[in-house]
Amino acid sequence: MFGPMRFSSLSFYKVLPALAVLLAGCYSRSDMEAEQGAGKTTPAATEQPEPTAAATKPKGNTAPGPAKTAASATSFPQVNVFLEVSGSMQGFMPAAGANAQTTQFQQQVSEWLSGLERDGRVQQRRYFRIADRPIADTYRALSETVRRGIRQPATSTSIPAILDTVANRYLADEAISVIISDFIYSPQNPGDVPYINTDIADALAHSRRDLAVSVYAFKSDFKGTYYPAMKGKVAGCCPQPIPYYMWVLGPAELVGQFDATLMKDQRGEQAHFGLAAAEVPSSVLSRFHRKGTWFVADAGKQAGAGGHAVAVEEATAEEPAEFVVGLDLAQLPELFQKPEYLQKNLALRGNTTTAKVAKVEAATEATRRSGGPEAAYTHFATIRVTAKPRSKQDLTLALPAARPTWVQQWSTANDSKPGPYTFALNRQLDGLQRLLASRNTGTNAADVLRVSLSIQPD
């Protein structure tokens, strides 16, 4: 459809304006860039697409309309924001002189706070400074604190105490709580470091059943005194950026919506615990790389159709039946798309010992261009069945949750030399994950993805 538009012979310039208007809806910026990148366009030609780009732009904005209206239907009855204002946070919010530069913390947090304050989906907002207990504050005052620095630093509060208070007192129904802190937690007794995960889990143990926690990690300049976890302090810190975190706590459903709306487009890293496991598009491919005699029992009348129930006619250890499950993992984090990782971790659960994941492969150019149903999937898991099932058996193809890779890089066992890492972050998040995984097996704290399958005799 774009063929004539790219074609830059002179006779076309006469009709270009008309065409440009006609094809406004079809003309995309990437095409324009391609055209300009070609470098053959005359000034007259480069000017023509300009109005089309302008015409396309509102169109591009309205295109995801249904999604937007769906998002606007979501609302957050109450959002609580907690900002830690102990001495260790001072470096993120240096008292700004006239010429002082702001830190990324100040930029990001005040932008985020302002976005929250303006957002129409939030019905009630409450702001707190965390001293030894949460102290109610106003948006204006809190925003001022972020910009101008902490006036009266509070004594340090332990992370489990903060979590305990927030989870038990500020997570009523339909409330979201956001904690902004450096999350440096040092147990009173240095020997208790291995128990950090337990401390975190204990702090949240009595919270609501459907608790979910999303952790957002950022790095910021730090100008002030750094208080390492174990002891001492580093004055005039720091040459390297220091991490800080926003923890979003609340009912799983609301946290998911909050992640998708108010935490959208945040730079930095993130980890989610307790949200519903991802529903990835999947299907047993009836004709792709099959072995043995079986068919897709719920395929219906369309030849070559997929499904999730496999009827095995014959299978033995010597001549197993093999079927391929197509998975579209494009929406998952990169780690979970690595075939080697999937090969190692993707597991088939169920009351059977005769069905196993044999191998996992990523899509190739050949599968993408095949034109068959396999073209829709990014990964292919081959399941080997070594015995004909006696009755219908439900199986779950699941990828167990794992700590995101960035967590290890952001963690340290010794932060006496401040750097872009946090003391025992991995232990904190492990505690979080273990607690939430044991509560609700259907959540992503337990599994990243789940695909329900079944095998049955013919």
Added chain:
Amino acid sequence: MKSFFRALYEVIGLPQPSSETPVYREVIFPNIGLLNIGITLALLVLFYLVINRYMRVATFSRPRHWALFLGLNALIAFVIVIAQANGQNVESHSYIYWLALLNAIYAAVFFFILSLIFRKLSVNASTTPF
């Protein structure tokens, strides 16, 4: 009905390749079975009632004429299987021809058995095939 046709056509084994089993069971077996019965009845009506009763064609009642119809019925039964298999886009496999052959045999058998009933309704061909 589906299970009846499934039993009827799976006497030569399960559909091949097995990936196409649902389509055979859900669509192709019932289709070819019903077409087979319908066409057999239509040809019997044509031979015994139309040609040899109402039209009283004098020279088309011999066993060789009957055999011609039987062969025609079997041929049609063979062809509809291949047409159905192509129409439903099942993967090609020699099984299709085995199934077509089986359907042709069934067509001939049906034609023969039903002839014993239909001949009684006929005037000219009441003793055909015997």
